[in-house]
Amino acid sequence: MLARPSTLLWSSSRRAFSTTTWRALRHRPGRGGDTKFGRYERLVPRSLVPQRNLPLAYEVPRTIPYPPYATTTTADMTSLNQNDTSSPAAPVDPLNDPSQEVLYTSPTDLHRLRRAGRLAARTLRFIAPFVKPGVTTAHLDQLIYQYIIGNQAYPSPLGYHGFPRACCTSVNNVMAHGIPDDRPLQDGDIINIDITVFTEGFHGDTSKTFLVGQVDSAGQHLVQVTQDALHQAIAVCKPGAPLYCIGETIERYARQHGLRVAELLAGHGIGRDFHTYPAILHHVNDSPGIMKPGMVFTIEPALCQGETEGILWPDRWTVATSDGGRSAQSEHTILITSSGCDILTLS
Template identity: 35%
Template sequence: MIYLKTKEEIELLRQSNMLVGKTQGELAKWIKPGISTLKLDQIAEEFIRDHGGEPAFLNYQGFPNSLCTSVNDQVVHGIPNNTPLKEGDIVSVDCGVLLNGYYGDSAYTFCVGDVDPQVKKLLEVTKTSLYKGIEQAVEGKRIGDIGFAVQSYVEQFGFSVVREMVGHGVGKNLHEAPEVPNYGRRGNGVKLKEGMVIAIEPMINMGKRHIVQEADGWTIRTRDRKVSAHFEHTVAVGKDQADILSSFKFVEEVLHLQSEK
């Protein structure tokens, strides 16, 4: 069952997603060599609660933390730990918030210090592919149009799309129908309608698309151990264009200031 959201509900979803964006912005100040993902997790939980929200991932289906932190060859659902991040690492920070009864969900992959140019390219391409997908989130298009836009963009660079993990609807539940794959055929799948709210989240591998699950039951990593990037926005399907409810603005302000130092 796909729930179409009213304008009022979309505004509540915007508030939840803005808090996710602000949390990511706060984390951006801390991400550097030497910090652990567990410390980032503590910072995020405190920030979310201080702003009236609840961490959406904490205890979700038994997940033990507030953030999913996936380092290097980890694709998604990495569990925060005490291992310090190193110069040259990348870390995907996936964050969810529950505020006023509605969920926010967004992910950003950060560079830790100086990162290999080819890895930077993967991040750039993955992020651009997210916006290519978002361009298709308009009434009358289909879910397959989103996946096709992501897939056709990243594959021209020799990168590959994870198939098993997908985006999803967002609302009063963290995961709602429909599923939103990052691959697909134009004109296929569920027809998009104004009022649908979906998380579009390309997970793109430097090497082959195949993944495995770690023994912890959560962490997904690439089978070939090559790095993977992940960017996610929650968007409302619009008549003429998608309305992006989450935001990278707060992250990018911090990163811009840091690069000017």
């Protein structure tokens, strides 16, 4: 979920990245070092200087339809962001507003939803061979951008509340919303690549955590259990099922395998809007919602080796684990049908 930081489902222990945290993490094992959670590099921000407005990386051709939040050019959006020194007000959260619920039942809408989902899935499959040691996340992002616009679609994250890139790349201890940069991937990393595309008026959203080179057994376990937890949750989705059964299923499965669910991140309704009702919680909860035919939403559990508390980096997007443990995430967009559910983000 590429949610604006102010709308994230933070735990009560939310805190920003501080000088104390920086000093604590910078002296822990670095590249390839052994930690209590395995052998990998723990990422920390390169600067403690708050970055309020980041320049957008790309200019999307105007021949490609933009989503409503990106109606100006990316150059104009960058200029507006750089001139905005005000503190953004927290918007009303559409994820928890049942009046925002939309059920997609018309053949045209369903056709376009499926096309958006398939393009997101194809984009993720396209980038997979490039995920290897020595490749920078910025290069992966550029390839993803080129692939999406080459298919006459818009990369949904670009310009969303000022997000500067075409996708999110979250490495090792980064839980979500990592901004692609010039850091080369290292042998033993894990990386979640979160893809959302906007085409024919609809968004398709998917993500996967990849193994980079030779990953230790603990990292492989984390990634596999996260992927399996997603499919366990999809299996309980059907009309009439309570939304809370998704979180119950994921948390039970994660705990059975010695992992914990990041409660500050959630799935979301999706379709014509990037994020809308319902919020899909991945932990045990008492959400009152019921699944209905035509409901479309993402399930995207993030599991952690250790603490699930999130630290917001100075870029105001990147969320990392407080203890440096690794986190993995896996995501599909699903449609509730009259008899069960369909995964829309299969290539």
